[in-house]
Amino acid sequence: MSTKKSNTAGWNWFLQRATGVALVVLLGFHFAVEHFIVGAHHITAENTVERITYGVIEGDHVLGQISINMPAFLYQATAILLLAFSIYHGMYGVYNILMEQDGLKKYRAQLKYFFIVFSIVLFIQGILIFLAFFEPFWEIYDPR
Amino acid sequence: MATTQETQKTETPAAAEAETATLDVFRYIPEEDDKPHTETYEIETFEGMTVLDALIKIRDEQDPSLTVRHSCRMARCGSDALYINGTQRLACNTQVSELKQPIDVEPLPRFDVIRDLVVEMSEFYNRMESVEPWFQPDHEPETGDEYLQSPENRKNIDTVLDCIWCAACTSSCSPAASDSDFPGPAALAKAYRFYKDEREGEETRRRRLEMLENSHGIYRCHTQFNCTEVCPKNISPTEAIMEMSRDAIKEKLRFWR
Amino acid sequence: MSKERRVESYDRGRIEDLGRAKDWAIHKPGMWAFYLHRFTGLVLSFYLVMHLGVLGTGFWLGHEEYTVILQGLESLYIVRVLEIGLFAAFVFHALNGIRIVMFDMTVGLDIQEQLFYLSIALSFAIVLAGVPFFLL
Numbered sequence A: 001m002s003t004k005k006s007n008t009a010g011w012n013w014f015l016q017r018a019t020g021v022a023l024v025v026l027l028g029f030h031f032a033v034e035h036f037i038v039g040a041h042h043i044t045a046e047n048t049v050e051r052i053t054y055g056v057i058e059g060d061h062v063l064g065q066i067s068i069n070m071p072a073f074l075y076q077a078t079a080i081l082l083l084a085f086s087i088y089h090g091m092y093g094v095y096n097i098l099m100e101q102d103g104l105k106k107y108r109a110q111l112k113y114f115f116i117v118f119s120i121v122l123f124i125q126g127i128l129i130f131l132a133f134f135e136p137f138w139e140i141y142d143p144r
Numbered sequence B: 001m002a003t004t005q006e007t008q009k010t011e012t013p014a015a016a017e018a019e020t021a022t023l024d025v026f027r028y029i030p031e032e033d034d035k036p037h038t039e040t041y042e043i044e045t046f047e048g049m050t051v052l053d054a055l056i057k058i059r060d061e062q063d064p065s066l067t068v069r070h071s072c073r074m075a076r077c078g079s080d081a082l083y084i085n086g087t088q089r090l091a092c093n094t095q096v097s098e099l100k101q102p103i104d105v106e107p108l109p110r111f112d113v114i115r116d117l118v119v120e121m122s123e124f125y126n127r128m129e130s131v132e133p134w135f136q137p138d139h140e141p142e143t144g145d146e147y148l149q150s151p152e153n154r155k156n157i158d159t160v161l162d163c164i165w166c167a168a169c170t171s172s173c174s175p176a177a178s179d180s181d182f183p184g185p186a187a188l189a190k191a192y193r194f195y196k197d198e199r200e201g202e203e204t205r206r207r208r209l210e211m212l213e214n215s216h217g218i219y220r221c222h223t224q225f226n227c228t229e230v231c232p233k234n235i236s237p238t239e240a241i242m243e244m245s246r247d248a249i250k251e252k253l254r255f256w257r
Numbered sequence C: 001m002s003k004e005r006r007v008e009s010y011d012r013g014r015i016e017d018l019g020r021a022k023d024w025a026i027h028k029p030g031m032w033a034f035y036l037h038r039f040t041g042l043v044l045s046f047y048l049v050m051h052l053g054v055l056g057t058g059f060w061l062g063h064e065e066y067t068v069i070l071q072g073l074e075s076l077y078i079v080r081v082l083e084i085g086l087f088a089a090f091v092f093h094a095l096n097g098i099r100i101v102m103f104d105m106t107v108g109l110d111i112q113e114q115l116f117y118l119s120i121a122l123s124f125a126i127v128l129a130g131v132p133f134f135l136l
C-alpha cells in the first residue's frame, strides 16, 4: 500500500455513514408521505404543488382522511436534503463498487469524474423538479 | 441395562474405525493437465484422522503424485490452509469424522494454483508486507536495551498475535479478491497488532493509521465476517479493522473541532 | 490474482472470486448480509436515477403531462408490485445499514449474526404491514 496521503477517503466514508443514517429518516418520511398518506396513485401535480410550496400533506388512502400542515420550509428542507443525500449515498456507493474491481483499475480517474458530473446532473434535475412544483417559480416559468 | 448401553457406546466408535471416507480432490499437474479436474479417492479412516492425514494417506498408498503443502501438522505453521467442503480450513485441524462426505478438497479459492492443492502465495506475502509488519519505535528504550510492554497493552493484541499467515481469511474475503490494492484481513489484523503496540510511540501510530486510511485501505472492509468465521486461530480481523477505522474517523472529527 | 508470479501457476479465473453455485449454499449470515446490502443498494441507486428521470417530466413537459404519466404508471399492476419490492429494498437496506453503522462504532460485532436475522425479521414485518398501502 502506498503511503501517499488521501485523506478524503476517510471523510467520504464518514459522509456515507452520516447520509445513510439521515436517509433512514428522510426516505422513511418520503415513503410515509407519498405512499402511506397520499398513496402513489393519488399523486397529481396539484397536490405535489401543495406539498412542496405550502407544506400541506393531504391524503385519503388506507389510513383515511389525513391532513398535515407542515411549515413549508421544513418540508422543502426534507425534500432538498433527501435529494442531495440520496444522490451522494447512491452514487458514492456505486462508485465504490466499481473502484473495488481490479478490472476497472485503469479507468479509476475517469470513473471518478464521470460520477461527479453525473451526480451534479442528477442534482440539477432534482432541483428543477422541485422548482416545477414551487409555485412562485412556476408562475414565472411555466412554458404554457 | 446400563452395561449393555455402555458396550453399545464403546462399540460404535470401534465400528466407525473400520469405516471409509471418500475424498473429491482437486487435481492439476501443469506438466500433464491443461485443465484442473477432480479425482475421487476412497480411504480407510482411523479415529482422530484429520484431512491432512487422509491426504497423506492417499499420497502414500494410492497416488504419489498428489501434492499438498504441510509441515507442522498441528495448526502452527499455516501451510495447509485448504478449501474443504466449501470453507477455508486448515487440513491438519479438521477432523474427517466431522465432515459431510464426499469431502471436497480444493486449493484456496482466489489464489492461483501451482500444482494440485498448492497455491501461489507471493501475492499474499506482498499484501502482508504492504502494512509494514515490523516493529518501528520512534524513540530509544526507556530502560536498558529492551522495549518493555505493559501487560495491559499486551492484552490488546493477544488474539491477533496468533496469526499463522495461512491466508484462509484473505482467501475468503471478496473485497480482497476483487481489489488487489486492498491489503485484506490478514494484513490488516497484522497492522492492528502494531497499531495497538504502545511501545512504537504516538507518532508511528499516527503514521500507521494514515497509511491504512488510504482509499483502498481499511474502508474497503464490508463486514462480511468471512475472515472471522474461517480463522483457525479464532482471530477476528473484522473487529480489528472496525476498531482502526473508528479510531481514524474519531481522529478526523477531533481535528475538525 | 497475482501479477508477478515467481512460478507458473494456474489462474482459476473470476468464477472463484464470485463464488460458484455450490458455494452459495454455504454462505454465512455475514456474507448474505453483504450480498443483500449490495443488491438492494444497487436497486435503490438505479431507482433513484429512474425516479428523477420520470419526475423530470414535471419540469420539462408541464404539470398536466406529469399527472398523466404518473397516474398512467400507477394504473399498471406490475408497477405497484415492483414498488413493494422497492420498499422492501429500502427497509432492508436501512435496517442492515444501521447494523453496519453499529459495527463501525464497534458495537455488536460479536452478535452480528443475530443482528442480521433481526434485520431480516423486522424487514419482513414492516414490508408486510406496508403491503396494503401499495396494493389498495
Ligand code: FES
Binding pocket: B069, B070, B071, B072, B073, B074, B075, B076, B077, B078, B079, B080, B081, B090, B091, B092, B093
Ligand atoms: S501443517 Fe502446519 S498448520 Fe497445518
